[in-house]
Amino acid sequence: MDHRDEEARGRRIEVAAFLLPALLLFAAFTAYPVLRTFWNSLFEIRPNGNEIFVGFDNFREILTGDPVFRRAVLNTLVWSTVEPFIDVGLGLLLALALYTKVPFARFFRIAWFTPVLISTVVVAIIWSWIYNYDWGALNLMLRAIGLDGMTRAWLGDPATALPALILADSWKWVGFNMVVCLAALHSLPSEVMEAAELDNCGWWAKLCHVVVPMLRATLLNLLILAFISRMKVFDLVWVTTRGGPLWATETASTYTFKRAFEWRSFDLGYPSAIAVIWFLVVIAAVVVLTLLFRQRDRLEF
Known part of the structure; x- marks a missing residue:
């Protein structure tokens, strides 16, 4: 039983080792930019880095004006x-x-x-x-x-x-x-x-x-x-x-x-x-x- 558990654990480690680089790239270049875009949409962001929370005002302006x-x-x-x-x-x-x-x-x-x-x-x-x-x-x-x-x-x-x-x-x-x-x-x-x-x-x-x-x-x-x-x-x-x-x-x-x-x-x-x-x-x-x-x-x- 212990031997089987070790083999299963080894397989999981191997799978994780193969998937980890792809998951890191996905998180860095896809998941994070998407989540950051959702977050930014709730703010007024100026070049000096100031972020003013405006809630859904941006969405209201886009859809109505x-x-x-x-x-x-x-x-x-x-x-x-x-x-x-x-x-x-x-x-x-x-x-x-x-x-x-x-x-x-x-x-x-x-x-x-x-x-x-x-x-x-x-x-x-x-x-x-x-x-x-x-x-x-x-x-x-x-x-x-x-x-x-x-x-x-x-x-x-x-x-x-x-x-x-x-x-x-x-x-x-x-x-x-x-x-x-x-x-x-x-x-x-x-x-x-x-x-x-x-x-x-x-x-x-x-x-x-x-x-x-x-x-x-x-x-x-x-x-x-x-x-x-x-x-x-x-x-x-x-x-x-x-x-x-x-x-x-x-x-x-x-x-x-x-x-x-x-x-x-x-x-x-x-x-x-x-x-x-x-x-x-x-x-x-x-x-x-x-x-x-x-x-x-x-x-x-």
Whole structure:
């Protein structure tokens, strides 16, 4: 009995020795900053180190008297609800094209996936060039086909800046969804696909009534991952528009960064409160989506 206790104790020590470095890093770079942000949100923090306790005044000001924050929330919600459907939908269509072995499928697989490997900063620079009013590829193409009236400063117009950035972000991430959907397609039972072909099922009917229902779990997971990722979008916006023009592309992340480091307000409590609010919003959204999808699965099965 004593020998077994010693072995169990030794195993626990070994496990602790392996986990301790990771736990220390997690505590130092994740847990502590999160807890410190929650703490800072209750104070007015000045550069000289003075902290004035203000309670929930920061939260009250953000929710009732900050129109820029409301605009940033609206832009982020639009981005995080529209783009996931674009990414997953196009990714599924591209995966189906590769699955049916279109000509040059190997080349297209590499070409469509390559943007995923490119840094977001590089993607932002590339699309800034494409959207340039004078010599951008998009306006040059429109002029070449006689549609000069449609040319515009795509990132300088409040009406087109946000859709233009959503398109650029989709271009980067569609390939990721394509690869995941392609792997899921190859895992489908071949008997079901063959039966659909024997019944002379058209490609649209096969997609709607066979492929999508069988890939439902994969597609829902991709949608949730895309939603979470877009709720914290920052780098693409920061490199291209910095939230402009007229806050048309401002997101919760860029606004938090501006209030903390660029607005010369000399108060870290207010941006900490913004970060806390948005953290809670993201957590609540993920929990609600997870519960909804679980409930639907229970009802169906």
